[in-house]
Amino acid sequence: MMSTHEPLAIGIDIGGTGTKFGIVDRIGNVLFSSEMSTKKHKTIDTFIDELHEHLSTLIEKAGGIGRMRGIGMGAPNGNFYSGTIEYAPNLPWKGIIPIAKLVSDKFKLDVTLTNDANAAAIGEMMYGAAKGMKDFIMITLGTGVGSGFVANGQLIYGHDGFAGEIGHTIVLPDGRIHEGTGKKGSLESYASATGVRLTALEVLENSSEPSLLRDLDKDTIDSKAVYDAAIKGDKLALEIFEFTGKILGISLANAVMISSPEAIVLFGGLTKAGDLILKPTREHMEENLIQVFQNKVKILISHLKESDAAILGASALVWEKEK
Amino acid sequence: MMSTHEPLAIGIDIGGTGTKFGIVDRIGNVLFSSEMSTKKHKTIDTFIDELHEHLSTLIEKAGGIGRMRGIGMGAPNGNFYSGTIEYAPNLPWKGIIPIAKLVSDKFKLDVTLTNDANAAAIGEMMYGAAKGMKDFIMITLGTGVGSGFVANGQLIYGHDGFAGEIGHTIVLPDGRIHEGTGKKGSLESYASATGVRLTALEVLENSSEPSLLRDLDKDTIDSKAVYDAAIKGDKLALEIFEFTGKILGISLANAVMISSPEAIVLFGGLTKAGDLILKPTREHMEENLIQVFQNKVKILISHLKESDAAILGASALVWEKEK
Numbered sequence: 001m002m003s004t005h006e007p008l009a010i011g012i013d014i015g016g017t018g019t020k021f022g023i024v025d026r027i028g029n030v031l032f033s034s035e036m037s038t039k040k041h042k043t044i045d046t047f048i049d050e051l052h053e054h055l056s057t058l059i060e061k062a063g064g065i066g067r068m069r070g071i072g073m074g075a076p077n078g079n080f081y082s083g084t085i086e087y088a089p090n091l092p093w094k095g096i097i098p099i100a101k102l103v104s105d106k107f108k109l110d111v112t113l114t115n116d117a118n119a120a121a122i123g124e125m126m127y128g129a130a131k132g133m134k135d136f137i138m139i140t141l142g143t144g145v146g147s148g149f150v151a152n153g154q155l156i157y158g159h160d161g162f163a164g165e166i167g168h169t170i171v172l173p174d175g176r177i178h179e180g181t182g183k184k185g186s187l188e189s190y191a192s193a194t195g196v197r198l199t200a201l202e203v204l205e206n207s208s209e210p211s212l213l214r215d216l217d218k219d220t221i222d223s224k225a226v227y228d229a230a231i232k233g234d235k236l237a238l239e240i241f242e243f244t245g246k247i248l249g250i251s252l253a254n255a256v257m258i259s260s261p262e263a264i265v266l267f268g269g270l271t272k273a274g275d276l277i278l279k280p281t282r283e284h285m286e287e288n289l290i291q292v293f294q295n296k297v298k299i300l301i302s303h304l305k306e307s308d309a310a311i312l313g314a315s316a317l318v319w320e321k322e323k
Numbered sequence: 324m325m326s327t328h329e330p331l332a333i334g335i336d337i338g339g340t341g342t343k344f345g346i347v348d349r350i351g352n353v354l355f356s357s358e359m360s361t362k363k364h365k366t367i368d369t370f371i372d373e374l375h376e377h378l379s380t381l382i383e384k385a386g387g388i389g390r391m392r393g394i395g396m397g398a399p400n401g402n403f404y405s406g407t408i409e410y411a412p413n414l415p416w417k418g419i420i421p422i423a424k425l426v427s428d429k430f431k432l433d434v435t436l437t438n439d440a441n442a443a444a445i446g447e448m449m450y451g452a453a454k455g456m457k458d459f460i461m462i463t464l465g466t467g468v469g470s471g472f473v474a475n476g477q478l479i480y481g482h483d484g485f486a487g488e489i490g491h492t493i494v495l496p497d498g499r500i501h502e503g504t505g506k507k508g509s510l511e512s513y514a515s516a517t518g519v520r521l522t523a524l525e526v527l528e529n530s531s532e533p534s535l536l537r538d539l540d541k542d543t544i545d546s547k548a549v550y551d552a553a554i555k556g557d558k559l560a561l562e563i564f565e566f567t568g569k570i571l572g573i574s575l576a577n578a579v580m581i582s583s584p585e586a587i588v589l590f591g592g593l594t595k596a597g598d599l600i601l602k603p604t605r606e607h608m609e610e611n612l613i614q615v616f617q618n619k620v621k622i623l624i625s626h627l628k629e630s631d632a633a634i635l636g637a638s639a640l641v642w643e644k645e646k
Contacts, residue, residue: 158583260481
């Protein structure tokens with residue numbers, strides 16, 4: 001039973017399409033939650049007005065503002081130190097947005113901001129697969145590829161609060177160009193949803209091998225379609241996962257040799273392909289590790305409910321700050 | 324003037340060829356130092372006996388064992404948690420060597436061990452170019468390539484104490500094979516002394532361009548020879564540094580996007596080439612960084628005296644432990 005005096009935290013996860021928010025207790029129960037469109041708000045002001053309206057209803061249900069200990073927010077390019085979102089390519093608001101201050105002024109509550117993958121890392125450390133770990137890497141494989149590095153029990157924010165961008169590290173120099181950044185050969189240009197789709201189109205183009213994927217309209221080819229073909233034994237579909245796993249495996253090996261984690265926690269759409277993606281990833285990771293790191297690092301799949309994970313992670317920032 | 328009560332620390336740096344050791348005060352003066360051969364000792368026992376003999380003389384000169392607060396040691400593949408050296412390819416002793424315990428038993432002093440690049444990082448943080456910084460990366464460019472990552476003011480040792488091995492991260496998948504590890508395309512196989520030499524031989528082989536380097540006996544071509552040719556404007560020599568800087572620059576960009584440091588401190592032989600190597604390194608680093616990281620991270624050259632740096636870094640482990 002919920003005590004009426006128990007402190008609660010608000011978690012807000014801002015994504016390019018939608019924003020999820022909810023009220024969470026200290027042990028990680030999402031008590032109330034909802035979502036709204038991010039995309040339709042051309043200005044940050046109307047976005048915050050709508051967010052405030054929705055959240056006020058939830059806050060009342062949960063016992064009023066007095067029980068709220070603070071607000072944790074995850075957002076692409078969210079900066080922990082400055083509380084600003086800076087040049088986020090997938091959000092409708094350009095430039096530098098002082099979102100933590102704007103939300104704090106509106107709600108009269110403390111606001112802690114970080115990028116979405118860092119928030120996910122704290123959520124996993126507090127409630128998920130990384131519970132109790134002091135050194136691990138969180139990797140989110142979704143529309144983009146994000147990461148959070150935890151060392152000595154602390155999230156690494158770095159000197160200016162933008163650390164953890166493994167998705168933009170270069171795995172194949174002079175490789176595929178990333179549409180958002182213009183950089184060549186980054187992890188995200190291969191291991192994201194878009195990346196897998198592009199690999200599929202390339203593999204189909206460069207081979208004359210028959211494939212179930214050839215029966216599909218090109219526009220509908222995505223990692224789910226590749227998965228469906230691969231479980232039927234489709235050779236090209238398997239090749240697409242093998243290639244994606246090779247790139248991801250090399251990148252994980254590099255991250256392991258730098259930070260020597262206990263585990264890597266994977267989260268997001270691509271993990272639904274299970275061993276089809278995990279097996280080549282693990283193999284290429286081990287193959288590229290030097291001896292002292294081999295056969296030590298666990299690759300774990302997040303077991304947090306996908307609908308709750310983003311809110312949980314964001315809310316965890318509030319408790320993390322109080323530590 | 325040296326107070327007779329001031330506590331002192333012993334620093335020992337074990338290298339593949341020689342071992343340096345000395346006695347250091349808290350503000351980083353190396354009061355007494357000397358060195359001995361590592362290579363000639365087939366067993367760890369005779370190595371420690373000789374080390375004890377030499378150091379005992381220095382300890383007496385410095386006021387006796389009572390003033391020694393502890394021993395800090397840097398060694399390849401030195402593990403901070405276990406105090407062991409594990410499978411170090413360049414040392415004469417194979418397998419797992421419990422060196423911290425052996426040295427501690429012999430000297431009756433506390434011993435802290437880590438790998439040589441991590442020790443260098445702590446030395447730079449305490450006395451060198453990274454003084455006062457909380458987030459930086461130390462890179463040692465010598466016979467091998469080592470690194471130490473400092474985040475939130477703490478060295479990252481990782482879950483089992485081997486973190487910081489940027490030299491073994493893969494920069495060019497399926498690239499040049501590393502003789503010691505068997506891995507392909509690692510930073511160390513390009514940005515080490517051996518790596519630069521191999522690049523020089525490859526560039527000479529694959530081009531018919533005239534070069535001052537063609538006048539040399541192949542066995543004598545090293546980064547010094549490439550430097551001498553490059554400052555005379557030799558086109559192939561410049562190309563060798565450009566290529567090396569490209570590989571190093573990509574690797575630094577990746578490290579920056581993961582850890583968002585205030586600065587990168589470079590140390591070791593290759594840095595003597597100055598702008599010939601730094602300019603391409605910086606250019607390729609910036610080129611591969613996404614916008615939020617660009618034009619922010621300083622690349623600094625260590626200004627510690629090369630003869631003292633290893634001893635200083637090792638001794639700093641003693642004070643670091645007391646923090």
